[in-house]
Amino acid sequence: MRIVITCYCLVVFILPSANVNAFHDDIYQPRVPLELLEELQDMDNPYPASPERIELGKEIFFGKGLCVTCHGKGVKLPGHSPRDFTDKKWQEIRTDGEMMWVLRNGSPGTGMPVRVGKGINEEEGWSVIHYIRTFVNAE
Ligand code: HEC
Known part of the structure; x- marks a missing residue:
């Protein structure tokens, strides 16, 4: 029995x-359609990571981007955890181009919403990606 x-x-x-x-x-698995992966991995952030650019990204992250509401410390969502940007391994694997795809399209099947085009524009999206890159150094 x-x-x-x-x-x-x-x-x-x-x-x-x-x-x-x-x-x-x-x-750590890609979040983008596999047929676009190579192209997105080759895509560079068009803006240099100047202190002003990172500062703008920070303002978006804590402000109108609403990123902090889900990606702040200790935030839990049912189903898929918001990505922890202090994860060194994730930072090494994920490219800026892949992050931009997620900002434009969301992460389908998860709580990650479309942000670029809804609330923030392309330039603000690239700036917030530069800010996300500072999370590993800030540890
Ligand atoms: C409503 C909650 C929510 C908000 C608001 C939100 N996110 Fe997310 N985010 C998530 C979740 C959940 C995931 C995990 C998705 C997955 O597992 O694919 C995620 C994943 C991501 C990823 C990682 C995808 C990957 O390639 O691994 C990035 C980058 C990201 N978010 C950036 C942002 C930025 C930048 C903002 C603000 C402009 C933002 N998110 C706002 C919930 C949110």
């Missing part, structure tokens, strides 16, 4: 959740 119950649990609870969440469980 115990074996039957164990098998039942495995099939009903563990296997389906493993399949459905396989992509989203691994925060």
Whole structure:
């Protein structure tokens, strides 16, 4: 009887959740359509990371970008955790171009909303990406 119950649990609870969440469980996996990955990885931030640019990014992050409401310390959302920008490994893997795709399109299937075009413009988007890059150094 115990074996039957164990098998039942495995099939009903563990296997389906493993399949459905396989992509989203691994925060290091690309969040962009795979056919665009190479192109986005080659895309450079068009603005130099000057102190003024980073300061503008910071204002967006804490202001009209609303980023801090989800990406602030200790914020938990049901389903997909907002990305922790102090994660060094994530910072190394993810390129600016991929982040810009997420800002323009959101991260489909998660709580990450479209931001560029809705609330902030392209230039502000690139600026906030420069600010996000300072999170690893600030640790
Ligand atoms: C309503 C909550 C919410 C707001 C507001 C929000 N985010 Fe997110 N963000 C998320 C969640 C949830 C994820 C995780 C998505 C995933 O797992 O793919 C995420 C992921 C990301 C990622 C990482 C995607 C990747 O490639 O791994 C970036 C970059 C990002 N957000 C930037 C921002 C910026 C910049 C702002 C403000 C302009 C912002 N977010 C506002 C919830 C939010």
